[in-house]
Amino acid sequence: MLTQPVPVQFNGHPHPVILSIIPHSKATEDLKIYEKQALVFFLEDERNDFPIKTQEQTESTSNELVGQLENQVRHLRQQLQASMEEYESSSEELKASNEELQSINEEYRSATEELETSKEELQSVNEELQTVNSQLKSKFDEISRSHSDLENLMGATEIATLFLDRELRIRHYTPGMRQLFNIVPGDHGRPIKHFTHTLLYDRFFDDAEEVLRTLVPIEREVRGEADGWFLLRMRPYRTIEDRIEGVIFTFVDITRIKKAEEDLVELNATLEQRVEERTYELENANQKIGEARDLFYALFHANPIPTTLNRLEDGAFMDANAEFLRYFNLQREDIIGHPAQEYGLGLGLGLGAQEQSTMLARVKDEGTIESYETEFRSPSGEKRNVFASIQYIKLDNTDALISAFIDITERVNAEQQIRTLAAELTAAEQAERHRLAQILHDDLQQRMFAIQMQLSFLKDAYERNDLQGFKIDFPQLEEWLAESIQVTRQLSVDLSPPILHGEGLLEATVWLAAQMQEQYNLSVGIRADEQPAQLDEKMRVLVFYAIRELLFNIVKHSGTLDATVTFENYDDTLRVTVQDAGKGFPSQEYMRSRSMGHGLLSLRHRLNLLGCTMEVKSEIGNGTEISIEVPLEQTKD
Amino acid sequence: MTSILLVEDHPVFAKVLFRFLVERGHFNVVSVASSAEEALDQIPGLDVDLILIDVSLPKRSGISLVLILQEKYPNLPCVMLSGHLSSQYARRSLEAGARGYLIKDQVDGILEGIQHVLDGEIYVSKELGKY
Numbered sequence: 001m002l003t004q005p006v007p008v009q010f011n012g013h014p015h016p017v018i019l020s021i022i023p024h025s026k027a028t029e030d031l032k033i034y035e036k037q038a039l040v041f042f043l044e045d046e047r048n049d050f051p052i053k054t055q056e057q058t059e060s061t062s063n064e065l066v067g068q069l070e071n072q073v074r075h076l077r078q079q080l081q082a083s084m085e086e087y088e089s090s091s092e093e094l095k096a097s098n099e100e101l102q103s104i105n106e107e108y109r110s111a112t113e114e115l116e117t118s119k120e121e122l123q124s125v126n127e128e129l130q131t132v133n134s135q136l137k138s139k140f141d142e143i144s145r146s147h148s149d150l151e152n153l154m155g156a157t158e159i160a161t162l163f164l165d166r167e168l169r170i171r172h173y174t175p176g177m178r179q180l181f182n183i184v185p186g187d188h189g190r191p192i193k194h195f196t197h198t199l200l201y202d203r204f205f206d207d208a209e210e211v212l213r214t215l216v217p218i219e220r221e222v223r224g225e226a227d228g229w230f231l232l233r234m235r236p237y238r239t240i241e242d243r244i245e246g247v248i249f250t251f252v253d254i255t256r257i258k259k260a261e262e263d264l265v266e267l268n269a270t271l272e273q274r275v276e277e278r279t280y281e282l283e284n285a286n287q288k289i290g291e292a293r294d295l296f297y298a299l300f301h302a303n304p305i306p307t308t309l310n311r312l313e314d315g316a317f318m319d320a321n322a323e324f325l326r327y328f329n330l331q332r333e334d335i336i337g338h339p340a341q342e343y344g345l346g347l348g349l350g351l352g353a354q355e356q357s358t359m360l361a362r363v364k365d366e367g368t369i370e371s372y373e374t375e376f377r378s379p380s381g382e383k384r385n386v387f388a389s390i391q392y393i394k395l396d397n398t399d400a401l402i403s404a405f406i407d408i409t410e411r412v413n414a415e416q417q418i419r420t421l422a423a424e425l426t427a428a429e430q431a432e433r434h435r436l437a438q439i440l441h442d443d444l445q446q447r448m449f450a451i452q453m454q455l456s457f458l459k460d461a462y463e464r465n466d467l468q469g470f471k472i473d474f475p476q477l478e479e480w481l482a483e484s485i486q487v488t489r490q491l492s493v494d495l496s497p498p499i500l501h502g503e504g505l506l507e508a509t510v511w512l513a514a515q516m517q518e519q520y521n522l523s524v525g526i527r528a529d530e531q532p533a534q535l536d537e538k539m540r541v542l543v544f545y546a547i548r549e550l551l552f553n554i555v556k557h558s559g560t561l562d563a564t565v566t567f568e569n570y571d572d573t574l575r576v577t578v579q580d581a582g583k584g585f586p587s588q589e590y591m592r593s594r595s596m597g598h599g600l601l602s603l604r605h606r607l608n609l610l611g612c613t614m615e616v617k618s619e620i621g622n623g624t625e626i627s628i629e630v631p632l633e634q635t636k637d
Numbered sequence: 638m639t640s641i642l643l644v645e646d647h648p649v650f651a652k653v654l655f656r657f658l659v660e661r662g663h664f665n666v667v668s669v670a671s672s673a674e675e676a677l678d679q680i681p682g683l684d685v686d687l688i689l690i691d692v693s694l695p696k697r698s699g700i701s702l703v704l705i706l707q708e709k710y711p712n713l714p715c716v717m718l719s720g721h722l723s724s725q726y727a728r729r730s731l732e733a734g735a736r737g738y739l740i741k742d743q744v745d746g747i748l749e750g751i752q753h754v755l756d757g758e759i760y761v762s763k764e765l766g767k768y
Contacts, residue, residue, distance in 0.1 A: 442693060445720045446647035449741040453653045456744050457660075480649060 001075045003070055005045045016045035020076060022084075041083075042074065053465050092538040098101065113242075160251040163237060168208055171246060178539055180224065180251060198225045199232075208247050215244060221254065228259040284455060305404045310341070312364070312392070312399035316341045328378070328406070359390070363401060367392045373408070417605055424602040439491055447484045451477060497544070505532050505576075508544050512529055512551070516563075520555045530566040533574045533632050543576060543609055546603055550626055551577040553599070558582025572632050577623040587618035600626075639755060640665045640681060644676045644690040644702065645718070652740070654718075657708065658689075660750045668717075672703035680706075685713070687755060692719035692726055699732050702727075707734035714754050718747070724765050740764050 005016030020041040037567045088372040154161055160176030170183065170189050177183060183199045193205055211218055217235040224230055230251040237246040297319075300307060311316055317335045325332055328343070335343065363369055368391045376384045388405035458499035461469035493515075499509065506528055513524035535543065547565060554563045560582040568575040590597035591604075604614040611631050618624035641664045644649065645651040651669050658664045667683050670676035680688075680752050692699040703715045716737035717730040727738040737760040738751040746762050753760035 378737075441720060442647065446650040446741075449720060450647075450650040450653040452742055452743055453650075453657050455655070457653075 002073045004065075005072075018043040018045055018076065018300060020071065021079060022080070041080075043079075045072070069246045075605070078546075116448055119565060122273060156452065159608065162192070162249040162251075163246060164249070165194055165209065165210065166244070167203070168212075168247070176251070180230075199223070201228070201232070211236055211247050212244070221258070228253065229253060266628060280520050290400070303404070305406055307402065307404040309342055309395070309400050310403065315341060318395070318398070334503055363390050364391050383409075385409045418609070420574040421602070421605040421609065424605070436491070439487070444484060444487050444491075447480055447487065451480050451484070463522070505535060505540050505543060506567060508540070509547060509567075512544070512548055514563070516551055520561075522561050524551060525562075525564045526567075527564060530569060532567040532576075533569050533630075534628060535574065539610060539612075539630060541630060542606065542612070546614075547576065547578055548607045549603060551600070552577075554580045554582065554624075555583070574630040574632060576628045576630070577625060578628075579623060581623040584618045584622050584624055586620060587616045587624070590618075591616055638663065638665045639686045639751075640667045641685055641751075642667055642676065642680065642685045642688045643669045644671075644694065644699065645669065646687065646691060646694050655743070655760070662751065664751070667696055673699070673705075676707065678700060680710070680713075687751065688713060688715045689718055689751070690715055691709060692717050692730065700729055700735075703730065703733040703735050708752070708754045711740035716751060716760075718755050722764060726767055731761070738749065738762060738765070 001021050003021075005018050005396065007014040008017045009015075020043055022039045022041070060634070072084060112115065151491050154174045158176060159174070160180055161174045162170070162177050163172040165171050169189050172188070180199060181192070181520065183195055187195070197204065199222050208216050208222070210216075211234045211453065215236045217233060219234075220232045222232050224231050231254045233250045233252075235248050236244045237248045237260055239245055249278070277296070300309070300319065301321045304323055304325045307321045308317060308324050309319040314437040316337055316339050319331070320332060320335060323328075325335075330343070359369060361496075369389065371389045373385065373387050375383060378384050382405045385408050386405040387408045391402045393400050393402055454473060457473045458470060458477065461467075461473060497511065498516075506526070509526055513526060516522040516524050549637075551563055551565075558580045560580050563580045566575075566577040566579075567575070591600065594601060600614075600616055603614075607614050607628060613629045614623070615627045615629075617626070641657060641713055643651065643666055645654060645660070647672070651671070655669055657759040658666050667685055668679050670679055674697060676688070676690070677739060680686075682705075690699040694702070699717060703717070703720055706713060706715055711734075714736045715734065716739060717727075717735045717743055718739050720741050722740060730738050734760075737746050737750045737754045739760075740762040741747075743752050743762055743764055746764070750762065
């Protein structure tokens with residue numbers, strides 16, 4: 001249906017609008033939205049003379065309007081018809097479009113499925129990419145770490161390194177290069193020739209070009225500033241793909257090595273000089289050794305001590321000096337090469353087999369046995385004492401022993417005599433001490449006690465004022481004191497006759513004779529054609545006491561109280577003879593017996609020690625004559 | 638009066654000691670023997686209360702004499718007289734049986750010692766200190 005034009009305000013102006021309402025009766029399953037609805041069309045009246053009239057005008061014109069409206073309805077019907085047709089046409093088109101859409105939709109579904117497939121493929125690719133990316137990141141980290149390691153390594157090695165490209169432009173360098181070239185961080189890509197350096201090396205660029213040209217590495221020792229030295233290595237920069245992309249320079253600081261090398265050269269020169277000096281010294285030493293060897297043999301043979309040289313291995317004589325040959329009465333040619341044992345002269349003369357092996361071990365171990373005393377029987381069977389030493393030496397690459405000894409038999413005997421004499425002297429001294437103690441205690445001390453007691457009587461007499469008693473006791477005291485003084489005086493004389501000091505032997509003997517007469521009633525006659533030779537005090541005292549001892553013997557043993565002392569001078573001796581005409585004794589027997597001839601043997605020992613001799617002649621019934629001979633040249637003051 | 642036998646070899650000291658014992662000690666010195674042997678000979682014929690013996694006698698010593706006397710006359714007191722200021726001599730004397738040990742130069746001590754021994758005591762000269 002169509003409505004009358006209805007005024008509708010558009011932008012404040014009324015416009016006539018006709019409403020066309022068409023019920024929609026056809027509906028399809030595909031277009032359910034149109035079911036039970038109507039289509040409303042708003043049609044603007046193209047006529048612009050739509051009057052706006054008053055109520056009165058409206059009533060007058062309503063008929064007119066109905067006519068117009070009917071016209072319009074017809075017109076609209078036509079238009080509607082046209083529209084419906086268009087609609088149907090459009091509907092057909094829509095249907096066709098719908099079919100197309102369905103077709104498209106199917107295509108779309110197909111495409112969607114393809115897209116799904118593609119999406120899955122993409123997801124798979126994406127996952128692979130993620131894996132690759134992760135690997136790439138790991139590789140990158142690794143490369144980054146390797147780069148850091150490389151940087152640290154370069155820093156740690158302190159090897160200045162320079163990388164140049166094929167045009168000799170700076171590609172990369174380590175910090176150490178800044179000390180050698182005046183380069184700063186922004187200089188990458190600049191030609192190296194533009195930079196000055198501190199090296200005393202003018203072929204740097206030429207060598208770099210040569211390395212690039214020949215691809216042969218170059219190595220040089222170059223000098224830097226302040227006496228520094230570097231080992232410069234130039235090598236072509238070769239990529240992994242074996243492309244040459246430039247040159248790489250490394251500068252190793254070899255200053256210390258160079259210094260050590262210089263020192264080594266200097267040391268070598270010094271050593272060579274020393275070797276020369278030592279060689280010279282060695283030659284000198286060799287010459288001296290030769291001289292020493294000659295000297296050794298000269299001394300060996302001239303040595304006044306019996307000396308032999310024996311092989312250590314078997315003891316065979318290698319050499320023996322003249323004194324050794326003389327001592328044992330041997331010939332050199334008889335003994336050389338023969339073991340010393342053949343002559344009973346093994347190592348350590350006179351030692352037993354066990355002692356010998358012990359001594360040999362010691363010599364091998366210590367090299368020397370300095371000195372030792374031993375005794376052995378000479379080939380003639382005589383017992384000898386020796387003072388020996390053994391020394392290990394290496395002579396002409398032969399282990400040898402040099403043995404020397406001094407015959408000390410006489411000395412040992414003398415020492416034995418001295419020991420015997422010393423024992424006798426000690427015994428004599430003890431006897432003398434005992435005698436003195438007896439004199440002091442048994443006589444002098446008793447007298448002193450008596451005097452002390454006598455004094456107590458005098459004291460009593462004094463206190464009692466007993467002059468008579470005092471007069472009686474006092475002379476007794478004086479007498480005992482005088483006797484005591486005499487005892488001490490005699491003791492002093494006995495100990496050391498004062499006349500002996502400062503007087504000659506003859507005067508001392510005269511005094512002694514008087515003493516013997518006074519004390520023992522021995523009559524001593526003294527004979528001397530002339531004044532006896534002067535003796536020194538030591539000898540004079542010895543001879544004086546010898547005479548006194550012999551005179552005591554006469555008193556004690558001879559049975560006579562007559563004796564004679566005779567002094568006789570000879571060229572080099574003084575002979576003193578003490579004789580008596582008493583009962584005598586078997587002197588030869590006595591002088592062989594230590595028990596019987598003890599006193600005389602002891603006296604003779606003492607005299608012998610000072611170079612004197614004593615001869616004893618006596619027989620039973622024929623008296624005794626004992627002569628002492630004193631060597632004069634030893635006794636003069 | 639106490640009778641004493643004096644055994645002393647030194648004539649001078651024997652003489653003055655005899656007088657000392659008689660005058661100061663008022664003892665009856667019945668005899669003076671100059672050796673042990675002489676004393677042993679005399680004793681049987683003497684009536685003595687005490688024997689005063691010098692330690693150092695020729696041949697047989699005073700200590701040996703004491704040993705013999707102790708055996709023969711155990712009740713006869715012996716007193717040693719000595720110039721040795723030695724505790725060793727004193728000990729040996731007392732061990733032999735002596736009743737006293739007197740020092741010769743301690744004049745007053747001689748009489749005092751004899752008196753103590755006569756009183757039945759054992760006496761050692763004060764000079765010897767601790768015994």
